[in-house]
Amino acid sequence: MKILIGGGGTGGHIYPALALARFAQAENSANDILFVGTEKGLENKIVPSAGFCLKTVPARGFQRNFKQFGLVVIDLINGLKQASRIINEFKPNVILGTGGYVAAPLVISGLLKRCPVVLHEQNALPGLVNRRLAPFVKRVCISFAETEKWLSRFSRVEYTGNPRATEVAKLTREAGCRHFGFDPKDKNILVYGGSRGALQLNRVITAYLKANLLPEGVNMIFVTGEIYYRNVSEELELLADRIKLYPYLEEMPEALAAADLAVTRSGATTLAEITALGVPALLVPSPNVVDNHQYYNARLLADTKAAIIIEEKDFAYRRLQQEVERILSEPNLLENMKKNSKRMGVTDAAERLYQCLQEVAS
Numbered sequence: 001m002k003i004l005i006g007g008g009g010t011g012g013h014i015y016p017a018l019a020l021a022r023f024a025q026a027e028n029s030a031n032d033i034l035f036v037g038t039e040k041g042l043e044n045k046i047v048p049s050a051g052f053c054l055k056t057v058p059a060r061g062f063q064r065n066f067k068q069f070g071l072v073v074i075d076l077i078n079g080l081k082q083a084s085r086i087i088n089e090f091k092p093n094v095i096l097g098t099g100g101y102v103a104a105p106l107v108i109s110g111l112l113k114r115c116p117v118v119l120h121e122q123n124a125l126p127g128l129v130n131r132r133l134a135p136f137v138k139r140v141c142i143s144f145a146e147t148e149k150w151l152s153r154f155s156r157v158e159y160t161g162n163p164r165a166t167e168v169a170k171l172t173r174e175a176g177c178r179h180f181g182f183d184p185k186d187k188n189i190l191v192y193g194g195s196r197g198a199l200q201l202n203r204v205i206t207a208y209l210k211a212n213l214l215p216e217g218v219n220m221i222f223v224t225g226e227i228y229y230r231n232v233s234e235e236l237e238l239l240a241d242r243i244k245l246y247p248y249l250e251e252m253p254e255a256l257a258a259a260d261l262a263v264t265r266s267g268a269t270t271l272a273e274i275t276a277l278g279v280p281a282l283l284v285p286s287p288n289v290v291d292n293h294q295y296y297n298a299r300l301l302a303d304t305k306a307a308i309i310i311e312e313k314d315f316a317y318r319r320l321q322q323e324v325e326r327i328l329s330e331p332n333l334l335e336n337m338k339k340n341s342k343r344m345g346v347t348d349a350a351e352r353l354y355q356c357l358q359e360v361a362s
Contacts, residue, residue, distance in 0.1 A: 001024070001028070001357070001358065001361055002033075002034075002093045003032070003093070003095075003096060003357060004033075004034050004090055004094070004095045005020070005021065005033065005034070005035050005096045005097075006036040006037070006083075006097050006102060006106030007037070007043075007099050007102060007103045008037035008041040008042065008047075008103075010196065010267070011042055011194065011269060012267045012268055013098045013099045013122070014041075014098075015164045015195075016120060016162050018046070019167045020096070020120075020350055020353050021035075021050075021052055023351065033052060034053050034054075036056070036086060037055075038056055038058070039056045042196075043102075044056065057082040057102070057105050058082070058105075059076065059079045059101050059102045080108060080109050083105040083106045084109045084113070087106075087109055094357050095116065095117045096118050096119075096120060097119045097120070097130070099119075099120070099129060100127070100129070104129045107119070107129070107137070108133070111136055116361055117138055118138055118139045118140075119137050120163075121140060121141070121142050122143050122267075122268030124143075124144045124299075124300055125150055125296040126142075127290070127293070131150065131151065131152075137155075138156065138360045139157075140155050141158050141353055141356055142157060142158070142160070143162040143268055143346075144300055145159050158352075161347075161348075161349030161352060162268060162346065162349050163349045165346055165347055165350075166351070168253045168257070169276040169345065169347040171253050171257035171277070172257060173258060176255065176257030176259070179254040180219075180221060180254070180255070180258055186218065187217065187260045188220070188221065188258045188259050188260050189214075189218060189324065190221045190256060190259035190263070190279075191221065191222045191223065191262075191263045192222075192270075193223075193264065193265050194270060194286075197225010197228045198225065201315075202231075204316060204317050204320060205320075208320050208321065210236065211317060213320075214242075221244045221246070221249075221255045222244065222246070223252075225248070226247040229245075229248075233245060256277055256279060261280050262282070263282045263320070264282075264284070265285065266285045266286075267286075267297070274307075274341060275301070275344040276347050278342030278343075280306065280327065280341060281341070282308050282320070283308065284311070285298045285312070287312050295311075300344070301341065304343070304344060305336065306337055306344060307337070310323070
């Protein structure tokens with residue numbers, strides 16, 4: 001099967017696609033997979049380093065500014081032309097769009113050429129591209145059951161979960177602790193702000209650590225994002241051995257496996273990862289995303305008591321101290337959050353999505 005995958009911009013669109021691609025190759029080494037992205041997106045770095053080929057097309061996000069809107073239209077037209085050429089050359093059996101503005105030229109070109117197209121939506125509230133294109137594709141695969149209510153009634157919806165969960169779910173806590181040199185008897189907190197990092201998250205965690213508020217017997221893995229790492233490391237200076245500071249972490253599955261509590265944004269792929277392992281979470285939704293979709297994601301976990309939401313305007317190091325101490329000091333609360341989180345995970349998501357692609361392709 002020849003699978004053409006379009007999506008990118010952030011890790012939330014890339015990592016599910018890579019998880020699906022790796023699963024497809026493991027199922028059948030004859031499967032041929034090609035990614036389509038942009039030159040400026042994270043995919044331009046992550047996809048080739050994962051061993052997959054990437055073709056690029058021009059694309060940019062929707063802008064309300066008239067001048068910028070003109071550039072969006074120009075890039076879309078050029079993107080459609082290049083995507084059309086890629087489809088003609090690759091001759092895919094199926095096209096998978098994983099969201100983001102980069103997916104639009106590929107998915108639209110695929111529909112115009114009558115190629116079988118499947119969309120994968122990671123967020124509880126679907127993105128604009130997926131909402132508009134959903135009625136016209138063969139299948140829309142969703143990560144949360146609640147997503148279906150936001151889609152057109154003419155859409156053919158299938159609940160698959162997020163493929164990233166499949167990769168993360170394989171690891172044990174013991175393996176995660178061993179990877180970071182932590183004593184399994186200790187508690188571990190994982191802090192990360194998504195693939196690019198989060199400024200306010202970093203500021204609060206830095207203040208928390210400088211005030212020496214991390215409880216005894218608790219370790220921390222703190223992933224700042226590459227653009228923030230230097231400032232954070234300089235401000236914290238010498239760190240105790242129980243605090244691991246990283247700009248970016250390839251071994252995120254191991255970090256998640258080791259974690260007893262995650263303090264993080266609520267991007268869809270992040271939530272797929274933590275629910276696959278049943279990691280309790282303090283979620284700080286980004287207020288800077290389109291349609292406030294991170295809040296909708298976080299609300300699903302908070303409503304099932306798998307996580308606690310702290311809005312960014314309320315996120316301060318004293319509030320963090322209170323919540324961390326309360327959660328880690330109440331074994332029943334921690335265990336219930338873990339069970340509720342695990343109940344939401346879809347650990348066979350990659351297989352479900354792969355089977356959907358096979359059905360559509362045939």
